[in-house]
Amino acid sequence: MAESQHHPVTRRAFLAVTVAGSALIAVHPYSAFAGSGQAHLRLLETTDLHVHVFPYDYYADTAVETVGLARTASIINHIRAEAANSLLLDNGDFLQGNPLGDYLAYERGMKDGDLHPVIAAMNTVGYDAATIGNHEFNYGLDFLMKSAAGAQFPIVLANIATRSGAGARNDTTLFRPYTILDRTVTDGAGNSHPIRVGVIGFTPPQVMNWDRKNLEGKVTARDIVTTAEAFVPEMKEAGCDIIIALSHSGIGAAQASDGMENASVPVAAVDGIDAVMTGHSHLVFPSPTFDGFAGVDVAGGTIHGKPAVMGGFWGSHLGVIDLLLERDGNLWRVLSTTSEARPISQRNEDRTVTALVDSDAAVLAATEQAHAETLAYIRRPVGKTTAPLHSYFALVADDPSVQIVSIAQTWYIAQMMSGTEHEGLPILSAAAPFKAGGRGGPDYYTDVPAGAVAIKNVADLYLYPNTVRAVKVKGAELKDWLERSAGIFNQVTAGRADQTLLNPDFPSYNFDVIDGVNYQIDLSQPSKFDPTGKILNPEAQRIVNLAHNGAPVEPAQSFIIATNNYRAGGGGAFPGALGDTIVFEGPDTNRDVIVRYIVEQGTINPSANANWSFAPLPGTSVLFETGPKARDYADGIAGLTLEDAGDTAEGFARFRILL
Ligand code: MN
Ligand code: MG
Numbered sequence: 001m002a003e004s005q006h007h008p009v010t011r012r013a014f015l016a017v018t019v020a021g022s023a024l025i026a027v028h029p030y031s032a033f034a035g036s037g038q039a040h041l042r043l044l045e046t047t048d049l050h051v052h053v054f055p056y057d058y059y060a061d062t063a064v065e066t067v068g069l070a071r072t073a074s075i076i077n078h079i080r081a082e083a084a085n086s087l088l089l090d091n092g093d094f095l096q097g098n099p100l101g102d103y104l105a106y107e108r109g110m111k112d113g114d115l116h117p118v119i120a121a122m123n124t125v126g127y128d129a130a131t132i133g134n135h136e137f138n139y140g141l142d143f144l145m146k147s148a149a150g151a152q153f154p155i156v157l158a159n160i161a162t163r164s165g166a167g168a169r170n171d172t173t174l175f176r177p178y179t180i181l182d183r184t185v186t187d188g189a190g191n192s193h194p195i196r197v198g199v200i201g202f203t204p205p206q207v208m209n210w211d212r213k214n215l216e217g218k219v220t221a222r223d224i225v226t227t228a229e230a231f232v233p234e235m236k237e238a239g240c241d242i243i244i245a246l247s248h249s250g251i252g253a254a255q256a257s258d259g260m261e262n263a264s265v266p267v268a269a270v271d272g273i274d275a276v277m278t279g280h281s282h283l284v285f286p287s288p289t290f291d292g293f294a295g296v297d298v299a300g301g302t303i304h305g306k307p308a309v310m311g312g313f314w315g316s317h318l319g320v321i322d323l324l325l326e327r328d329g330n331l332w333r334v335l336s337t338t339s340e341a342r343p344i345s346q347r348n349e350d351r352t353v354t355a356l357v358d359s360d361a362a363v364l365a366a367t368e369q370a371h372a373e374t375l376a377y378i379r380r381p382v383g384k385t386t387a388p389l390h391s392y393f394a395l396v397a398d399d400p401s402v403q404i405v406s407i408a409q410t411w412y413i414a415q416m417m418s419g420t421e422h423e424g425l426p427i428l429s430a431a432a433p434f435k436a437g438g439r440g441g442p443d444y445y446t447d448v449p450a451g452a453v454a455i456k457n458v459a460d461l462y463l464y465p466n467t468v469r470a471v472k473v474k475g476a477e478l479k480d481w482l483e484r485s486a487g488i489f490n491q492v493t494a495g496r497a498d499q500t501l502l503n504p505d506f507p508s509y510n511f512d513v514i515d516g517v518n519y520q521i522d523l524s525q526p527s528k529f530d531p532t533g534k535i536l537n538p539e540a541q542r543i544v545n546l547a548h549n550g551a552p553v554e555p556a557q558s559f560i561i562a563t564n565n566y567r568a569g570g571g572g573a574f575p576g577a578l579g580d581t582i583v584f585e586g587p588d589t590n591r592d593v594i595v596r597y598i599v600e601q602g603t604i605n606p607s608a609n610a611n612w613s614f615a616p617l618p619g620t621s622v623l624f625e626t627g628p629k630a631r632d633y634a635d636g637i638a639g640l641t642l643e644d645a646g647d648t649a650e651g652f653a654r655f656r657i658l659l
Contacts, residue, residue, distance in 0.1 A: 030324040030338075031084045034188030037327040038335070041185060041195070042083035043244060045311045045319030046072055046090050047279030048133065050097025052314040053121045053367040055359060058099035058378050059459030059591065067314040069118075070359035071344040073125045075318045077360065079342070083322070085185040088126060091279040091311075092133025092203060092248035094118050095147055097592075098314075099455050100370060103377040105139040106599055116147040117370035124366040127153040129179055131201025131246035132160070133280065134587050137211040141174075141218055154179040156201040156246065159227040164220045168230035174219055175201075177231055180238060187327070195325075195332055198240035200231055203248045204261045204280065209416065210587055224249055224263040225256045225270065232272040241332040242274040242323070250281030251303065251310065254294035261585075265295045268303035274334055275321050276308040284317055284341045285310035301339025309339050317341040381452030383598035387607040389448040389461060392630030394433035395488065395502060395511060396657060397613065397640045401446040401461060404606035405431040406515035408597035409562035409590065413470045416584050422472065422560055426548055428516035429562040430481070430577075434463040436508035437627055442651040445627045453604070458594050468586035468593055469568035476555035477576030479543050480528070482519060484574050485512045486542040487527040494524050494617050498645075498656065501622040506531040510572045513612060514561065517553060519546040520615040523622070523659065533573030544615055564590050613639035617659040625652035 030040035046069065055068035080086050095101060095118060104116060115123075122130070130153060136144050148155050158168065158177035165171045178200035184192045205221035228245060235243055245267050252262030260266075264278040283289050285308060286301040295304050301321075302308060311319030321339050325332040345355050364371075391401040406429035417423050435446045448457045473481070488506040492499045501523075510531075521542050528540040546553045563577065570579040586593075598604055623645060630653050634642050643656040 027082050028322055030322050031082065034084070034324060036189035036191070037187055039185040039187045039193065039195075039325045039327075039332070040084050041242075041323045041325055042079065042086035043275055043277070043321040043323065044076055044079060044086055044088045045277045045309050045321070046088075046315065047248070047277065047311045047319065048093040048282055048313035049090070049118065050093055050135065050314055051095065051101035051118050052098055053100075053118060053363060054371050055355070056371070058374055059456060061375070061378060061456045065345045065353045065355040066316055068344070068359065069121050069125065069315045070363040071355065071357050072315040072318050073360035073363045074357035075342055075344060076125060078357075079318065079320060085183075087128040087181065087183070087197065089199065089244065089246060089277055090122065090127055090130035091246050091277045092131045092201070093135045093279065094122065094130070094133070095144065096135040096138040099378050100374040102455070102595060103374045104370070105143055107377060108373070110143050110146040112146060114146065115150040117367040119147055119150040120366040121363050123150070123152045124363050125360075127151075128181055129154045129156060129199040129246070131155065131248055132157040132175060132203050133248040134204050134207045134210060136203075137207050137214055140214045148175070154199075156199055157203060158200050158231050159202050159205065159222040159224055160207070161220050161222070162218070168222055168227045169234060171222070178235055180235070180240060185325070193327060195242075196238075196240050198235040198238070198243040199246060200228065200235065200243065201246040201248070202227065202263070202267070205259050206261050209420075212419070213415075223259050225260070225266045228267055228270045228273065232270055236272050242325070242334065243272055245270075245273045245276045247276055247278050248280050249278065250283070251278055251285060251290055251293060251296060251308070264308065265293070265303055268306045268308060269295070274306060275323065275337070276303060276306055277319060278308055278310040281310075282313035283310055284312050286339055286341065302337070307337035307339045309341060311341050312343070315344060317343050378455040381454055382595075383453045383601065384603045385448065385450055385453050386603060386605045388450045388633065389446060389453075389457075389606060390633060391433045391436050391446040392626045392633060393637050393640065394436050395508060396624055397637050398513065398608035398610045399433065400606045400608050402431045402433055402513050403515065403608045404461060404604065405429075405590065405594065406513070406562075407604070407606060408594045409468065410516065411597055412468060412586070412588070412593045413560065413562040413584065416470065416586065417560060422583055425472070425558055425560045426516065427560045427562060428478070428514050430512040430514050430567065432509050432512045434509050435460070437625065437652065438504070438508060442627045442653075445629070447629060453598055455595060458591055458598070462591045462594055464564075464566070466564035466566055466590050468588055468590055469563055469565050469582055470584035470586075471561050471563060471568050471577055471581040472583045473559055473561055473576035473581055474555060475553040475557040475559070477581075478514070478517070478553060478559055478561070479546055479555075480575035481512065481561075481577065482514060482543045482546070483528040483541070484533060484572070485510070486521050487529045487531060489521065489523055489527070491526050492523045492617070492620060492622055492659070495619045497621045499620075499622050501624040501657070503531060512567070512574065515611060517546060517548045518611045520544050520613055522615040524617055608638060610638040614657070614659055620659040622657050622659065623654055624657065625654050628653040630655070
């Protein structure tokens with residue numbers, strides 16, 4: 001079979017080597033001390049690459065030190081040199097997740113015989129096998145299969161079928177469920193022995209919801225753990241010495257439940273699996289993140305006693321599992337294991353980031369052309385906006401830069417709720433201005449003029465790589481969510497002029513505007529919450545005239561609110577968003593959702609609709625500061641009566657709002 005012919009692993013053990021231009025490399029003790037009939041096998045993992053090959057942030061249009069397979073590849077080269085025998089595996093989510101991926105899917109396309117640039121890079125690094133992550137389905141099955149066809153390594157995926165049978169073993173799977181790598185390993189005495197390594201792959205069955213429009217009627221998904229239990233005995237019967245699970249699934253609950261998304265702990269418990277590559281949740285294992293998880297031993301790098309690893313995301317780390325194997329009759333058995341995740345960069349005390357390795361030139365060369373085309377793509381218009389997208393007035397009025405985020409989030413969550421038990425509930429969206437002056441200075445605002453919108457503008461609209469979430473809340477929580485937001489304003493005295501509006505201790509990213517309801521903020525009332533979210537005045541009510549579809553919001557009424565993982569998980573301690581109300585965890589970043597919305601719509605019209613405003617306080621005025629370029633837009637802000645009040649010493653423009 002093809003797998004047995006490429007990458008035969010026949011490296012010799014050594015104590016130390018120098019790689020040209022780099023430091024002395026210490027050999028792993030397993031390679032140094034393996035005896036006759038014992039072999040050191042090293043399993044290397046990349047996961048969640050998301051098309052990151054160059055160390056480049058295409059949204060910000062700038063080089064970065066923290067990402068890129070070209071960097072990870074340098075570590076791979078070093079690490080291969082440290083071990084007598086190694087296998088390199090990818091754990092999925094390689095095809096989508098940055099503008100290079102979007103460029104290939106939306107602009108250049110994949111024709112039969114085309115080589116996808118990230119596959120070209122992976123071929124250059126030399127993988128032994130890979131699995132499919134949930135994001136591989138984002139551009140449809142045709143794009144996926146054409147891209148996968150270029151891989152010079154087997155791709156395995158056991159739990160997605162084009163035809164579902166009576167059980168997992170009777171399915172016609174989209175990819176082969178597993179592969180058996182017939183390799184040769186060198187033992188401590190320098191003798192070669194055959195070894196059969198089984199590699200099986202899994203992806204979250206939630207893809208059927210997340211990519212419903214690409215997958216419905218075409219494929220079906222099975223539970224990860226029961227699929228593993230079905231196939232592993234067959235792999236054992238086929239003579240596998242060791243079996244590796246490529247689990248594109250996070251490290252979560254120890255208890256298996258049907259269809260669970262983060263199933264890597266129960267997967268590790270499956271009899272016959274010897275090592276687990278995990279991923280999907282973009283974290284690092286072993287790391288203290290997983291201290292105290294049932295079944296997980298962070299110090300030992302194991303789950304249920306089996307070695308496990310998670311190599312970060314975007315090429316940030318290389319996962320490394322070391323196995324010391326011993327020949328046992330005609331089979332190999334695992335004697336002991338270690339596990340680690342090696343980073344490509346380090347964060348310094350002054351918050352700067354230093355690369356720990358150089359990019360591998362051959363890997364860069366494999367994607368150089370696509371990289372250059374992607375730079376042109378992010379700098380060129382992909383859509384049009386009929387309204388300017390600026391954040392100069394985002395803290396004092398309904399605002400187009402926040403509106404576009406909510407429009408896109410609502411569009412996406414409406415698709416995700418369709419066909420679920422939550423279909424039909426009103427869908428609202430929460431979004432906050434991220435770039436709104438303050439400590440960022442008078443130029444720190446979003447400012448995209450009407451007309452062409454480029455991909456790199458989206459980074460300006462959505463600063464953080466958050467992922468989309470939806471929460472289900474009651475009307476009472478919705479109101480308190482807004483009360484929490486309204487804590488950004490100082491209390492004002494009715495009838496007094498020129499009072500300072502904003503509390504400088506309240507960050508703008510915690511000023512959530514909720515779209516889909518109408519409300520006013522009564523600044524004469526005290527804030528219910530302090531800037532950290534603690535209740536200050538339990539009876540205080542700043543939010544007035546809160547209405548949905550023209551009718552007052554009832555405390556017991558149910559709503560879906562589209563938001564991000566930070567807020568939904570309790571970031572900012574918002575009522576209704578403390579981690580216990582999440583009904584949808586999207587795999588997509590809010591940025592991706594905005595890009596998709598713009599690309600699909602062509603022309604967007606994000607004019608603010610003045611769904612919120614300050615309650616009138618006749619004879620009262622407040623002062624607030626914004627960027628001097630706000631003057632270009634100050635005449636057209638719905639719901640505000642503004643007067644220019646000069647400049648501040650720090651270079652901000654000051655405006656007076658007549659309440
Ligand atoms: Mn991922
Ligand atoms: Mg609005």
